[in-house]
Amino acid sequence: MTKFSKAVRAYEKLCRQADVPEETVMAYLVELSQRERYDLYANYEEEMPQDLETEFAAGMERILHQEPMAHVLGYSWFYGYKMIVNEDVLIPRVETEELCAEILKRMDRYFADCETIEAVDIGTGSGAIAITIAREEPKVHMRATDISTDALKTAVKNAEINGADISFVAGDMLEPLIEEGVKLDVLICNPPYIPEDEQMEKSVVDFEPHVALFGGTDGLYFYRRIFAGCRQLLKDKAFMAFEMGWNQREAMSRLVAETLPEAQYEILKDMNGKDRMLFVYFGLEGMEYSDEQE
Ligand code: SAM
Ligand code: GLN
Secondary structure (H helix, E strand, C coil), X not given: CCEHHHHHHHHHHHHHXXXXXXXXXXXXXXXXXXXXXXXHHHCCCCECCHHHHHHHHHHHHXXXXXXXXXXXXXXXXXXXXXXXXXXXXXXCCHHHHHHHHHHHHHHHHHHCCCCXXXXXXXXXXXXXXXXXXXXXXXXXXXXXXXXXXXXXXXXXXXXXXXXXXXXXXXXXXXXXXXXXXXXXXXXXXXXXXXXXXXXXXXXXXXXXXXXXXECCCCCCHHHHHHHHHHHHCEEEEEEEEEECCCCCHHHHHHHHHHHCCCCEEEEEECXXXXXXXXXXXXXXCCCCXXXXXX
């Protein structure tokens, strides 16, 4: 039998040695024990129940080998919703929660008078964005696509457990939507945007699907494809929302200006002050452009 305090301290030390963030230890214990953090600290000198201790040790062993905590648990939290994750889907990131919040604000601002909002999440992965938007904006009619049918299986399950009504369709970028002839108010995409030769953490590159990560030599391959085809899909008044890489502002600005000269756009920073979100507006006037205010 081991006390909580002793086990946590021992694993925090091992994390430091293995270059794993030591906060992972408490975060994992909170999930595994289904107890609140303050409750664990309040009873820090108690013995751990044997089955918890065994499971905790086995999970920490995997985490110390750089396996993401979300894979060890089998789920992660996104915008307060529980999302099943596995090797077929990208683990949804906190930055993407911010993207969802910014999308919801703009849906309110631009489509307050509309009865329904036609939206799509392209490359939905776990379904995190589509599910959040569908649950948080009741007026939305949500579609979600992915080229990976394995990812879609997980997204379908996540939509079910979270009670989100979403039409899923497999296919390559805009193709299935163009075939179907949909007309959209909002197009959302967090595409793979990492340049192919970028060095990445082992926990990402060894455990997450490469089809979800890499976006050609400069990371902009999927944006180019969407910018080239989006006009066929969008209504006259519409916006597009993308996540992007922190170092893509200049290249992205050039690409939007060149390929969508009639549109207006802004690039927003995430909570770490990094360029992270791109919004592109068609036929929507009267907004403030944070890009030009900086
Ligand atoms: N939307 C999820 C999120 O934000 O957590 C996952 C985003 S992940 C960065 C990119 C997703 O795009 C992956 O699920 C991947 O399978 C999908 N994808 C890659 N190539 C695609 C393509 N040609 N057409 C459609 N989806 C694609
Ligand atoms: N933000 C993810 C990472 O850094 C990548 C997401 C993406 O390519 N869209 O691992």
